[in-house]
Amino acid sequence: MSSCSDTKESSGDIADGGTDTKDDDDDFIVLYLALQCIDGGSGMNNPRTIPPETxxxxxxxxxxxxxxxxxxxxxxxxxxxxxxxxxxxxxxxxxxxxxxxxxxxxxxxxxxxxxxxxxxxxxxxxxxxxxxxxxxxxxxxxxxxxxxxxIKPKDSQFTIVHAKLLEDRFWPHFKDCIGAIDGSHIPVIVPLFEQPKYFGRHGYASQNIMAVCDFDTRFTFVVSGWPRSVHDTQILMDTLVTYKDQFPRAPEDMLSKYYLVDSGYPNRKGFLAPYKGQRYHVSEWQHGRYSHQPTGSKEMFNYAHSSLRNVIERSFGVLKMKWHILLNMPKYSVKKQSKIIIAMMALHNFIRDSAIHDADFENYSNEDSVEDSQSSMNNSSVLRDDSDMGAFRNSIAIALM
Structure with missing residues (x-):
């Protein structure tokens, strides 16, 4: 009886979590695995976890x-x-x-x-x-x-003639040129009720920025924040009034100086546009159905004009290639998005001014490295051309022949 009673008691101890050898082994394994999980293990085959890099x-x-x-x-x-x-x-x-x-x-x-x-x-x-x-x-x-x-001209008085203009095909015809102007569209995140004025034919919301650059592919002036629907000429005209003290213009005694613009802008004093209705963009001579060489004085002028003005397209090309945030903006306020655009242009100039080799700038160093944007060419200028600037353009065209 005694032995049977002890057996039952022992069985009861086992059922209640007693000291059976098999269960002791199981408890040991569970404890070991728990410790391994806590400290990452200290065995030869389980090295301790390295803290993450700061x-x-x-x-x-x-x-x-x-x-x-x-x-x-x-x-x-x-x-x-x-x-x-x-x-x-x-x-x-x-x-x-x-x-x-x-x-x-x-x-x-x-x-x-x-x-x-x-x-x-x-x-x-x-x-x-x-x-x-x-x-x-x-x-x-x-x-x-x-x-x-x-973001300003290196030579605020525009007294130095850039080496690019001294090339035989441009000198002395474009000796008074001080840079190029164009607009570019940067994707923008805007509230739903504002989207109509920011949307264009490409199907995404964007803001229209206007920039000025020199022949070193440096930005010398920029205005951002305009909706895509606003015409390039309207932005320029507003800029000349709103930012008349900041816009880089030649001194009063150097009024012959001018910027190159495409035909989306008027041909007016200080802004030299190409002939409308003629081949203009570099790609039209490289890949078009016609002769690869321009014919006639107007095409000669447009070819030279496009080759010089292409610097603004290349500047935008480097900017967007380097800073992809300009192609996919986060959901910041429109004001902050505009600040980001201008900051990227400042970094663009800082890198350029360092004179250290940069692969992105090198990729866009040639005139045919980008295709000119043709969006502005299809727009009619909202202002009439200036007759004096038209005569000046004709004189260059004839001289080029």
């Missing part, structure tokens, strides 16, 4: 390799370091407890180049969304402060 560590690692730096930040290492120093010393870029200024700049450039959004930056830099948004805004503000000092 944002500044990732930025510094990219800066150690020239190609990686260019791919991630869209500029060479020397340019990155110079830009960082310039923004810190002259334009108020500061570090904070969470993010140093170098990490903030690297994050901004990485987000603008790809583009990448806040959620991707959170994963890459291990910062909160609030911190990333705030730092993005701080870097943007710092670069926007720099724009007034860098």
């Amino acid at each position: 944002g500044i560590q990732w930025v510094e690692r990219q800066l150690q390799d020239s190609d990686d730096c260019y791919d991630m930040f869209r500029m060479r290492r020397t340019v990155f370091r110079c830009l960082h120093e310039t923004l810190v010393n002259d334009y108020g870029l500061t570090s904070s407890k969470e993010v140093c200024s170098k990490e903030a700049l690297g994050m901004f450039l990485w987000m603008c180049g790809a583009p990448q959004y806040v959620r991707q930056a959170k994963n890459k830099f291990h910062q909160s969304k609030e911190t990333i948004s705030r730092k993005f805004g701080e870097v943007l503000q710092s670069i926007n402060r720099m724009t007034t000092d860098i």
Whole structure:
């Protein structure tokens, strides 16, 4: 009886979680696996998990390799370091407890180049969304402060004749040309009730920006924020009034100076347009059904004019190739989107002024590297051409023959 009673008691102990050997082994295995999950394991075949790379560590690692730096930040290492120093010393870029200024700049450039959004930056830099948004805004503000000092002519008096104009095919006919003007459409995110004025025939909302550039593919002036539906000429005319003190024009004693414009603009004093109804764009001579050589004085003029004015198309080409955020804008306010566009132009000039080899600029160095936009050519100018500027254009056309 005693033995039977002990057996039953023992069985009861087993059912209630007693000290059976098999269960002891199971408990040990469960405990071992739990510890492995907690600390990542300490055995030879399960090395301890390495802490994730911090944002500044990732930025510094990219800066150690020239190609990686260019791919991630869209500029060479020397340019990155110079830009960082310039923004810190002259334009108020500061570090904070969470993010140093170098990490903030690297994050901004990485987000603008790809583009990448806040959620991707959170994963890459291990910062909160609030911190990333705030730092993005701080870097943007710092670069926007720099724009007034860098988006302007190098020679504000326009006394120097650019080397491009000294080429035989342009000299002396275009000796007084000081740059080119054109508009470009940048995708924009706008509220539903505003979309009609921002939509065009391409089926997406965009804003129409007007830019001026020199023959070094540098932007010297820009106006952004106009809806796509506004005509190029209207933007130019408004600019000459609203920003008359900022628009880069030649001094009063050099009134013969002018910008090249396409036929979407009027042929007026200070703005030389091509002949309408004639072949104009470079691609029309390269791929058209007709002779590859221009014929007649008007085509000769248009060919030379297009070859020079193409610099604005190439400038826009580099800008959009380098900063893909301009092709796929995040959902910021329209005002902030405009600030981003201008900031990218400032970075464009900063890289160009560094005189360091840049692959994107090299790809657009030739006149035939892009096809001119023909949208403006199909629009009728809202202002009549000036007769004096028409006579001036005729004189150049005859001289070219």
